[in-house]
Amino acid sequence: MNKESIKSVLLTILVAVSLFFTWNLWNSQPPFEELQNNSFVESVPLSNQERELYQVIKPNKLFLHTSQQHYGTFDNQYVNNLWSEMQKWDYSLSSERISKTFTKEDFTSWIHGNDEAKIELRFLDVIPFETFATMFKWETESTLDISFDRIYLNVPQEKEVQKVYFVSSNTQKIVETSVNLTDANEFVAEIYKQRNELSPFFAYGEEGNVEILLPENEVKVDSFEYVTDEIDGSAFKNALFSNPQNVKQDVNSLRNRYTDSWRELNLYSSEHKVEFVNPTLRDTSFLESSALVSQSIDYLNDHGGWTDDYLLYKINELNQEIKYIMSIQSIPVFESDEEFFGPTIISQQWSQNEISIYKRPSYQLMKNIPTNNYTVTLMSGHELVNTLSQDSSIDIKEVKDMYIMYELGGETDQRFVKITPYWCVELQDGRVLKIDGQQRGDKSGLE
Secondary structure, eight states: OOHHHHHHHHHHHHHHHHHHHHHHHHHHSOOHHHHHHTSOOOOOOSOSOOOOHHHHSOOSEEEEEOSSOEEEEOOHHHHHHHHHHHTTOEEEEEEEEEOOOOOHHHHHHHHTTSSSOEEEEEEEEEEEHHHHHHHSEESSOOOOOOEEEEEEEEOOOTTOOEEEEEEETTTTEEEEEEEOOHHHHHHHHHHHHTGGGSEEEEEEOOTTSOOEEEESSOEEEEEEEEEEEEOOHHHHHHHHSSOGGGOEEEEOSSOEEEESSSOEEEEETTTTEEEEEOTTOOSOOOOOHHHHHHHHHHHHHHTTOOSSOEEEEEEETTTTEEEEEEEETTEEEEEOSTTOOOOOEEEEEEETTEEEEEEEESEEEEEEOGGGOEEEEEOOHHHHHHHHHTOTTSOGGGEEEEEEEEEEEOOTTSSEEEEEEEEEEEETTSOEEEEOSSOEEETTOOO
16 A cells, blocks of 8 residues: 555544544534523622612711700601711811710710700711711721711801711710811701700710610601512522522422522511521631621622611621611611511621621512501600609610610511501610500591
8 A cells, every 4th residue: 555545544534533523522512592591690689779888877866965955856857968968078087086085974064065066966886987987088097996876066156167076975985077168067057056946855874874865745756557568589589699590499388498509598478587598608707897887788789688778777796797777767667576577677697708697578668558657646755764764674774775666567468567656775785675655646647
């Protein structure tokens, strides 16, 4: 066999081998539809609702102090208007930054405006200063490792620099900032001029307790009835899993369960609640409070978790846990024990910079029923203190705060919920107790 014949045979063999492998490759490909089914499918948000920091972290109380009188209001428009205006200001830290620690007497004297009138904003929990630094605009460096639960604004004289004080009632420390803006001065002065439109308050506090401000007179608060909407389980699946296509479903009488082999989503329809857990995570990293706040809000924004109005409620840096509570007109809404419908708190626990445990309501408030609304008259602060003093189950020295709450209740197999105002006390251990006494309902309806 000559060389040319050998080349021809080799070429023929190579072509045959090539055709064999090509044929096998074509026949091993799955159908086009199967390729589509196995492709990555991104998660879909529950809603298009997102929140800015200042919309979730905001005060729920406003007081005005003079040397003669305390004033306050339960009208959330005062709080919202001032808080929105404060987002427009440019803040500068004073040269001293942090004042010395006050004695209790000096601190109380300063709060009550013995040297100048002040407007006070109170929050549900202590907020890291770094979070405020992110929320506001600053003309100077604003990094401080301190947390605060109150903000005070002095009532300045005409053309005087507006002062804004970040205050910790626990440590009695103050960070002084200034706003060199005429509009800020005028806005605060206008609130001060309207002080007689606010309600008179008095200061109450047992020895060693944080001072509590209570109304001198009875308080009228709106009560509501809402129609709720249950969010479908598939919506939570598509929002919370990174690739919902790989999630399997298991339904039984107690729960609707979804899993992708390591994360698990459980929906309890009879309790209107959701639990999403990632048990594979271990506590190997630690987020500071400010990072915990930022990350938790980003998480809710990413999957459209703001299905109602919520306020930052509690930060537990030690347990890497953060809670947001449903609110109506800046009043926190708690679940009813007697007529339990579902939870009113969104809670998150973090580990390794990932969500470890996520619990929340599976329902949302959809439509208010105006014909079923009415006004409730709550007892005065003096009556409240007297009621507590006669209640042997409550140690008044353990009371951390007293405020108005809403209670959400209804039958779990129905869509309607009643939202009713009550006084409550928050104890030092974090428990919140409803005070159900001398409440009167006015069925004449809301204006």
